Amino acid sequence: MIINFDQYKERWGIQSDPAIKPGLEGMTRALALLNNPHEKLRVVHVAGTNGKGSTIAFLEQMALHHGLSVGKFTSPCIVDVHDQIRVNLHPISRKEMDRVFETMKNAGISGLLTDFELLTCAAFLHFANEQTDLVLLETGLGGLEDSTNVVDPLVSIITSIDFDHTNILGDTLEQIAHHKAGIIKKGKPAIIGSLQEEALSVIKRKAALENSPLSVYGKDFYVHPGREGEEYIYLKADVAIDRLTRKMAGAHQRINMALAITAFLEVVENLRLNANVDSIRKAVEKTSLAGRFEQVFPKVYFDGAHNPASIGKLVETIKQQFPNETIRFVIGMVRDKDIENVLRLLETVSDEFYFVDFENPRAAKAKDLMQLSRAKKKEIVENCASFIQSSAHFDGVTIVTGSLYLLAEIRNQLISSSALAE
Template sequence: MKITGFDTYKTRFGIESRSVIEPGLERIERVLAALGHPERHDKIIHVAGTNGKGSTIAFLKALCETHNLTYGAFQSPAIVDVHDQIVVNGTPISEHEMNSIVEKVSKVEEAKTLTDFELLTVCAFLFFQQKEVEMWLVETGMGGRFDSTNVVSNSTAVITSLSIDHTNFLGTTLDDIGSHKAGIIKQKANVFVPESIYLAPIEKEVEAKNALLNMIAPLGEEIEIALLGEHQRMNASLAVAAFQSLVDSNPGAIEQALKTAYIPFRMEKIAENVYLDGAHNLESAVKLAETIKKSFKGQSIHLIMGILADKEYKEVLKALEEVADKITFVEFSHERALDANRLVELCRIENYDLKKVEDIVINLTNDGKTSTFLTGSLYFLTEWRFKNSQ
């Protein structure tokens, strides 16, 4: 399996963008203007939120497919490599196509002032414009207001959830974080949020932008959806509501989309009783624990966990210990990976061990009494999947 990182293209075309997080839109707006404003499109669904963004976009992709609507999706982080962050109609951008796009961007002198994510955002929007796709599905990288994706215009906003995350950049309260997420709301545009979300910062932005706030209830239990977990009924409902605000929908096509939506690393079943789920913060860990309690009663639960040091790892571990009969803590290579020995120190259950990511081999011969969940950081899951594809 060949992995081509974004640095390969930067080196090839002499771009020296920076692998840092620098919120702000001035740099990317100048580059997009020089390229003729490829970010301007009439059907864009912009998705922000602490959790649920990827799942909501998965339902939106399926809705586009069942309604024969062409789409481009820009998401992060990468699952395998940079190409799967820019997808048109289910197919990641090819190396040949990325070469062509990066070469065009490299001719804009100010592209050298961009961060890596800003540069990738420019490439995605330029690619979608060239492909003339009908619907753009855009996921914020972090926050919203100052995220590089927020250069899009005329977009319909979806805010999936609010909880504490990325406190170094977004603040330490729900009002701070909500203000960042609500920053994607555009003038007089539709905004879709769960009926249970913390509303104060969203309502403030809605009033300032004269936008239309839509409070959405989760789908009923009788409706079949592909993704496990009660929270997915909320994500599915948000996707349907946002989609229907832009497209004449068909009930049969909606039903089919809900049954076929797929997202890597979100309760992704890779074998009988073996799942990948990127529960990387407290909210997603609690939801994973709730799903296990409801859908895996009577099973012995083995969690295989690797997480980043800048996440709420103590709280995540505490939430997952409640449903675990055994935990394997994993050392993986990401620069922000938490030393797995720290999790060993904190672990309160007796049945645990510690392994390197390359030593994690899943026994696919299952007795039907044990369910295994690889969880924590998406970077851990990505690294494990790549090493197990060799």
């Protein structure tokens, strides 16, 4: 479900299918009718089970701090469809969205695409209209058959590979890695995060097949703690960047930071620019991202972790940030996630859970989540926004998690009640 997307489809009389349909045939045909706007773009393509949004956020700041105009396409939304397509941090406006929809209407692509494919076409058109210097493109699902995989990127990034969307991508790491590896393109560099050997071997074979230069975290580039404890040093071959500090909490964010720096060094080399070390430091320090251990009220945090791998990182971050605090969770999830393993992980740091329903066709019922929970204190919350506002006065830390779709809905409720600035 893409919030507020249907209003544009209805206004312009464009039909698309809300279902997920892997494959590039529809995209290829539609983009040809649109004169292939994606071919005009310089792209960094990012896939991975977790870490895509954070890595892109680091990259976005680095590019902006070097004076580049930057387009960004991510999913799902933070508030609604407009923030999924951004240029220089600004969400696409209603006027700009109407402009690209008019172009799509006139091109005759109605009925050819799924919702996400149609949104991807809208993003490509907007970035081409804005003549962006660089586009940061996040895959929606997998990579090989994802609608974004029509581009020929400057560099590809695979942040992580773990179990998620197994009904589509497969139920082994090798099968999932096969889909993620689909974004690796002939002769173009690929930057890889810390992967398990089963997944890494698949990536290596694909890179060799495509003659793609491969850089792997922990082998070809590193991040080490600096002298001051909170500072870090980035190292790659003859490159060393010290005094790196970040506000993005969690040990896993230093890997995302390293992936972004490595990719950005490839970008500036391709664009024949000079990387400014001080600008990279400032960019890393400034980077933040909604829904990634985001403080929304005193002692209230939003985190979009939604599978065992990302929930595991969240638990590590909680232990690191709040070792002596009482923790309680507000949680909603979609049905096709590994709910029981997610709950078992969260129950290692809290025995107090509040389950919520939210508007999404894939959402699990709060009562079903509560039945699966082993927590001693567990309840269903009806008015989630009010509960979260009142949680600012709780003697402990409240963390809202389980789904980015849940966070988007609550954020909209809080904005409507003027409790949270947009």
